[in-house]
Amino acid sequence: MALAKRIIPCLDCDKGRVVKGVKFLDIRDAGDPVEIARRYSDAGADEITFLDITASHEGRETTVKTVEAIASQVFIPLTVGGGIRTLEDIRTMLNAGADKVSINTAAVTNPEFVRQAAEKFGSQCIVVAVDAKKVSAEGEPDRWEIFTHGGRKPTGLDAIEWAKRMVSYGAGEILLTSMDRDGTKIGFDLALNRAISDAVDVPVIASGGVGNLQHLVDGVLEGGADAVLAASIFHFGEYSIPEAKQYMADRGITMRL
Amino acid sequence: MNRVAVIDYGMGNLHSVSKALESLGSDVQVDITSDASRILSADRIVFPGVGAIRDCMAEILRLGIDHIVRDAVASGKPVLAICVGMQALMQSSDENGYVPCLGLLPGSVRRFGGSGTLLDTDGNRLKVPHMGWNNVRQTQAHPLWQGIDDNSRFYFVHSYFVEPTDKNQLAGETEYGHAFAAALSKDSLFAVQFHPEKSQHCGLQLLRNFLAWNGQCHQ
Numbered sequence: 001m002a003l004a005k006r007i008i009p010c011l012d013c014d015k016g017r018v019v020k021g022v023k024f025l026d027i028r029d030a031g032d033p034v035e036i037a038r039r040y041s042d043a044g045a046d047e048i049t050f051l052d053i054t055a056s057h058e059g060r061e062t063t064v065k066t067v068e069a070i071a072s073q074v075f076i077p078l079t080v081g082g083g084i085r086t087l088e089d090i091r092t093m094l095n096a097g098a099d100k101v102s103i104n105t106a107a108v109t110n111p112e113f114v115r116q117a118a119e120k121f122g123s124q125c126i127v128v129a130v131d132a133k134k135v136s137a138e139g140e141p142d143r144w145e146i147f148t149h150g151g152r153k154p155t156g157l158d159a160i161e162w163a164k165r166m167v168s169y170g171a172g173e174i175l176l177t178s179m180d181r182d183g184t185k186i187g188f189d190l191a192l193n194r195a196i197s198d199a200v201d202v203p204v205i206a207s208g209g210v211g212n213l214q215h216l217v218d219g220v221l222e223g224g225a226d227a228v229l230a231a232s233i234f235h236f237g238e239y240s241i242p243e244a245k246q247y248m249a250d251r252g253i254t255m256r257l
Numbered sequence: 258m259n260r261v262a263v264i265d266y267g268m269g270n271l272h273s274v275s276k277a278l279e280s281l282g283s284d285v286q287v288d289i290t291s292d293a294s295r296i297l298s299a300d301r302i303v304f305p306g307v308g309a310i311r312d313c314m315a316e317i318l319r320l321g322i323d324h325i326v327r328d329a330v331a332s333g334k335p336v337l338a339i340c341v342g343m344q345a346l347m348q349s350s351d352e353n354g355y356v357p358c359l360g361l362l363p364g365s366v367r368r369f370g371g372s373g374t375l376l377d378t379d380g381n382r383l384k385v386p387h388m389g390w391n392n393v394r395q396t397q398a399h400p401l402w403q404g405i406d407d408n409s410r411f412y413f414v415h416s417y418f419v420e421p422t423d424k425n426q427l428a429g430e431t432e433y434g435h436a437f438a439a440a441l442s443k444d445s446l447f448a449v450q451f452h453p454e455k456s457q458h459c460g461l462q463l464l465r466n467f468l469a470w471n472g473q474c475h476q
Contacts, residue, residue, distance in 0.1 A: 001432055002377075004390045004410060041457065046390060072276040077412060077455050097272040099414075099455060122308035124386055124414045172386055172414075201374075203384045226384055256390040256410045 004256040005220050006046035006227035007244055009234045011036060014053050016062035034069045041074045043241040046256060049229060052082035064096045071097020079127055090117055102175055104129040105148050107166060108155055118170020128171040132159035132192055133179040144192050151179030160199050167200045174200060178208040185211025193223030205229050213239055213247040220253050259468055262299035263289045266316040268308050277454035281465050293325050302329045306341030311353035313341050323359055330361055335472040336446045343448035344419055352417050362441060364421035375434040383434050386416040393429045393439045401447050401466045409459045411451035445472030
């Protein structure tokens with residue numbers, strides 16, 4: 001009898017198609033985000049995150065239609081991220097059926113945007129994506145900095161201070177990605193996750209580096225994560241959502257089974 | 258046709274609740290509206306709400322939704338209030354300082370942890386907002402719980418919770434640091450703090466029950 005930790009599969013989409021591919025054995029269309037979202041929901045995913053990497057403006061129209069289609073058929077929470085820069089962008093996504101939006105670069109370039117967004121739409125739908133990279137040298141106390149542009153551009157912002165600031169501006173949740181670990185499959189940066197989770201009152205979603213189910217467990221038990229986000233381990237069928245949930249539950253984590 | 262009015266006062270995502278209702282039957286006709294005559298002529302009424310209570314109440318009063326909700330409840334038609342819709346039914350909320358609400362149900366709305374830190378029974382800090390899937394203990398039999406196992410998990414996202422004065426109106430309870438009202442029931446009115454439209458099978462079952470409900474508390 002307690003709040004369950006969440007497993008959140010993430011779909012990276014370009015012009016309405018899932019990129020990086022999804023390899024389910026019996027899926028008809030491996031690029032259709034609506035079918036994939038429905039599959040994950042049926043399998044027991046606790047939320048879905050839809051990350052739009054579409055660059056063009058025209059492509060964004062497709063994204064809105066895709067979000068509408070997912071929200072019409074999948075009745076679990078849906079977060080939409082990527083290219084959220086204005087209050088109008090947020091309104092469009094919420095009207096299309098998103099429950100939360102994830103703000104990334106725009107938070108760094110214009111922190112006040114987060115404050116305005118939370119005031120306008122409520123903290124419950126404002127997720128701030130924090131992309132952090134370790135900058136301390138070996139032997140020094142741990143220090144992480146915020147990076148933008150997929151981890152290429154340093155900002156000079158201390159990750160812990162930044163996360164606290166974003167929460168004070170009204171972020172209702174932090175999506176924390178270790179840019180050192182993203183795509184490595186060696187596990188979350190647990191020290192980073194623990195530091196951020198301890199520093200803020202709002203839930204923290206751990207992301208970046210998941211390669212096996214023990215990594216998910218470590219993210220919660222050692223990293224203090226309230227939710228874990230993963231893409232490839234689920235997309236390529238290495239592990240299923242029920243398998244992941246059972247594994248976590250067997251190690252004492254409260255899950256929705 | 259089974260006509261459901263979803264009250265629109267400009268606050269947030271009405272798409273999800275409409276789509277969830279529409280998914281439950283080809284005879285379900287959802288009307289998202291702030292028009293009094295359309296709302297009051299529907300077979301049943303959903304009173305949703307997201308965001309901050311001050312803005313919600315301001316729009317409710319500006320559009321005359323307060324009168325509509327009062328009339329709807331008085332009419333005996335089934336009314337389902339969701340999340341901030343539930344909170345708006347109470348007498349007042351501590352959110353945004355202090356906001357007087359509709360006062361259709363006795364009780365108030367308070368913040369998890371007050372101005373301090375929310376702790377669980379072992380003394381561990383709990384995050385606020387209360388976000389995710391939590392168990393709902395059914396504290397009374399009700400047609401809207403039909404086919405839903407006791408202690409099923411529903412999806413919550415909120416920082417403020419309802420504290421009812423009349424415990425007889427409590428229909429469901431959830432633990433987060435302490436027990437709080439997850440559902441309230443009074444005559445033809447049912448109010449839930451969680452989001453049935455986002456709670457997959459259990460949530461859809463509750464909405465299915467609502468679509469079939471005649472507004473009587475006992476079967």
